[in-house]
Amino acid sequence: MSAPAPSAAAPFLTTWFGILDSAEADRILDLISDDFSFSILFSTGGDAGTDFHGGRAEMEGYLAQREVGTRTHHLLTASTVGRDELYLGEVRRSGTPEATFVASARLDDEGRVRRLLIGRSPAVLFT
Secondary structure: OOOOOOOOOOOHHHHHHHHHOOOOHHHHHHHHEEEEEEEEEEEEEEEEEEEEHHHHHHHHHHHHHHOOOEEEEEEEEEEEEOOEEEEEEEEEEOOOEEEEEEEEEEEEOOOEEEEEEEEEOOOHHHH
């Protein structure tokens, strides 16, 4: 399993997805602020989708339900403006493209994530 290539354009989100793809994904909890909130809109195709959202406790629940070691996140392009990072990536299952995702993060003054919004869909692949 490979982690995303380092990116100077979105260093926080590059680190986030690298940890998420590791055997110790719960380490991302160390990267969130006290007032953290998130939404992950997760589509596997068709008209169905799941919105995982909330704060720290809900992120812990999201991490607990994930398939560990089957999917990896790969950077396509990224940018940073001030405390905001944007990341366009591809989810691969065993090396095969499965979905495209877009992530946005707003960091606090200490470099921890305050707001995180991720959308994922297999309907459009960029590669």
